[in-house]
Amino acid sequence: MKSTKLLSTLWLQLSALLFASSAVWAQVKTQPSLGFRSAKLLTVNGLQFKDLNKNGNLDKYEDWRLSNEVRINDLISQMTMEEKIGFMIISTTRLKGDQAFQANATRGEITSDFNEEDLVQPNNMFTRKPLPTPMMSAAGTTKGIMNFHLRHFILRANTSAKIMAEWANNLQALCETSRLGIPAIVASNPRNHITIDASVGLSVGTTVFSKWPGELGMAAMRDLKLTREFAEIAAQEWSAVGLRKGYMYMADLATEPRWHRVEGTFGEDADLSANMICEIVLGFQGTKLGKNSVAMTTKHFPGGGPQVDGQDSHFDWGKFAHYPGGMFEYHLKPFKAAIEAGTSSIMPYYSAPKDKSMEAVGFSYNKAIINDLLRKKLGFKGIINSDTGPIDMMPWGVENLTIVERYQKAIDAGVDIFSGGADPAILLETVKKGLVKEERINESISRLLKEKFELGLFENPYVDTNAAPKIVGNAEFQKKGDLALRKSIVLLRNDAKLLPLKAQTTARRTKVYFETYCNNGRTPNPVTVYKPTSTHPTIEFVATKEEADAVLLWLIPSGGSLFSSAGKPIELSLSKNKIDVAHVNELIKSKPTIVAINYTSPWVVNELDMDNTKTVLATFGTTTDALIDIISGAFKPTGKMPFSTPISEQAVVENKSDVPGHLENKGYALFKFGDGLSY
Missing domain, CATH: 3.20.20.300 (Glycoside hydrolase, family 3, N-terminal domain)
Known part of the structure; x- marks a missing residue:
């Protein structure tokens, strides 16, 4: 019985040794692809290594068969x-x-x-x-x-x-x-x-x-x-x-x-x-x-x-x-x-x-x-x-x-x-x-x-x-990026059921005036009117709000560069962040308006005519095409707010800096973390 156990133990030890040896041999035989320009190659047992320190010898840090720890210690010593x-x-x-x-x-x-x-x-x-x-x-x-x-x-x-x-x-x-x-x-x-x-x-x-x-x-x-x-x-x-x-x-x-x-x-x-x-x-x-x-x-x-x-x-x-x-x-x-x-x-x-x-x-x-x-x-x-x-x-x-x-x-x-x-x-x-x-x-x-x-x-x-x-930037990769650009858009309000925009009749598309408002300080006019390069199946983009059935207004507030700070009190109201609120409210009152706001900060939007602002979207860095796909229903909105937006500047001042908006006092947020609708 004892001899049987002894033989069994010896067999297990021999098997373990053979397995370890084969693993080492497999590792040794795995020649990595070496990239080099001026370094000479050293050949050892049919394998190649780079002579990085030019001494004609295979140093431990040059030997890819060794553990990183051994290689690191050798290089530090040199x-x-x-x-x-x-x-x-x-x-x-x-x-x-x-x-x-x-x-x-x-x-x-x-x-x-x-x-x-x-x-x-x-x-x-x-x-x-x-x-x-x-x-x-x-x-x-x-x-x-x-x-x-x-x-x-x-x-x-x-x-x-x-x-x-x-x-x-x-x-x-x-x-x-x-x-x-x-x-x-x-x-x-x-x-x-x-x-x-x-x-x-x-x-x-x-x-x-x-x-x-x-x-x-x-x-x-x-x-x-x-x-x-x-x-x-x-x-x-x-x-x-x-x-x-x-x-x-x-x-x-x-x-x-x-x-x-x-x-x-x-x-x-x-x-x-x-x-x-x-x-x-x-x-x-x-x-x-x-x-x-x-x-x-x-x-x-x-x-x-x-x-x-x-x-x-x-x-x-x-x-x-x-x-x-x-x-x-x-x-x-x-x-x-x-x-x-x-x-x-x-x-x-x-x-x-x-x-x-x-x-x-x-x-x-x-x-x-x-x-x-x-x-x-x-x-x-x-x-x-x-x-x-x-x-x-x-x-x-x-x-x-x-x-x-x-x-x-x-x-x-x-x-x-x-x-x-x-x-x-x-x-x-x-x-x-x-x-x-x-x-x-x-x-x-x-x-x-x-x-x-x-x-x-x-x-x-x-x-x-x-x-x-x-x-870099190939079409297959960008296709995934385009999906993400659409999934990132959040529908916050659709009280008038204006979205998605459909054709008025089979013979008449909905006419939309699409204006982007971005005062970046580099262009003379902050207003850009969208000019399509192709025909949309359900929307006809027009040049003036007077022609339109609906207005799409994309606001891109800007608090300026981080490094332009002067230490003054920070305010998040749209008017303090390069948005002409009077111009915006005039548009909102003129026609049914979809207001899209690009949030780089949790902007305070209470200067807007909120009674007439019945359709609101949030963007966080996306494209015009993605936004149009959302409003037309070509892509249903699925996004959810990543933060809460304060209801007023007073709420901003009273916030606790380490507390997330959804855990601030009741009444803090206009739009809450996790808000987001769909069609």
Whole structure:
């Protein structure tokens, strides 16, 4: 009996050994596709590897058969302190002719060559007050790679897929010539959404990528499957041009209606936002980072929504967040979902908490928030990426510290990589002075390298420049985007049963005067009258309201750019946001009118003649064609409001900044979170 058991045990052990050996052998035999320009190839046992450090030997970090942990440790052991510190800076990078980073610069032709110009922005662009050092800087590309050892970049240029792909390959080829051949990772702000405020740092605006609703519109769809499909599509487009990291998305909650960044959120509800963020992360990254992933940077921890008076912490007058409703934990829900989904990075906001239970320093300096809460309690193991410029631009709560002391405090709090500058000299000085130990620096480098190894950049950072234009914005992708654009529109009122518009008779279509009112400050006339390019089956679009059976009026209010803030009280009434209310009310009284309002903020609409405004639609970044399909009934409205809209300016002033509109006092909302009708 004992011998039988012994034989059985030996057989199980032998089987396990054979299985393990076959698994290892299978792994060894899986030769990845290697992308290279100048590096020599090493052949070992019939397999190929890149000799990135040019020493003629196969180093562990070059050996794709080994675990990422082994490769990371080997590479860190070979990096100089200067190379490590350069690795902890993420800097704006530019193409030749790209002036997107420069305020009021002349726009020229963008090419795939390098921009070798060093650039320093004025030091009072955001804060309106001088600070000890310049705020934002960008190094000439070759200097940044070879002298500053930068390997993390933010691309803000808006150009063709072909040019972006060619430039990305040029960048990686330059990195390959460096001492250790470490590839770069290029990040971007959102590129796929229809948005009103496309300021640098918020969104790239209208691009060659597939077009989808704004983030609020994505939430209004209430379609998690389509949200995942969006992220998977966008990931294919981004990867095709060499963008492998997203400076997005915002897990912040739109609980303070005056906050100017509401447009970039998924609304006010923590559960909906959590679901959206989960699908976004899984769609862009997959269940784990791989060679087809785009790594996500979820922001702005622990939630940038509850700003005092809605002022933004890019500015001295908006430096504080507060929690008058005691709902700090509520704002953590979307970040918990992002962590569970595996988000690669998390970005803290500039704000300092105006709360006696927390240290009154910006969240990038706040050890209790980053280390104790985010790392230890919530279990986040990824990269902590500072927002752009907390060191020398928005150092809220630590203004009296020197720059090296600010770096010391931020690193001690848990920050791994700093955005906003290009020259790592002062960060290097912080280490050389002994204010930060090399062991702590290695922790950050390990996290940053792990992302690169998992994305497969060490094996192949290059893209197919011929395939990129065929992938980006292709018709199949846009077909999905067009569906989303329609699903994002919300029908709020249809009291007169005016919608859907049908033909008057078989011989006569309904005559519609379609006017868009948008005062963007760039055109002499805010009124645009729709001129169709083809015949609609049930609607005839006319040139004047006098000819019309009905009026379609699309209002696009604008609170101005985030960065145009002057610290004045924020009002949400239409007349305060570039809408001529008298003109609107005259139209409403003249004919049965469909009022569509584009919501980038929870506008207060009580200046409208609400007695005669019986048909109301909400849009969140969509197209004319999508809106026409809704009013004609070609597509039935299905959208639901992603936030509540206050009934008056007084309700706005009395709101609790951390409390979602649907949990504010009774009578707060004119249109509630979740409102939405259909036909």
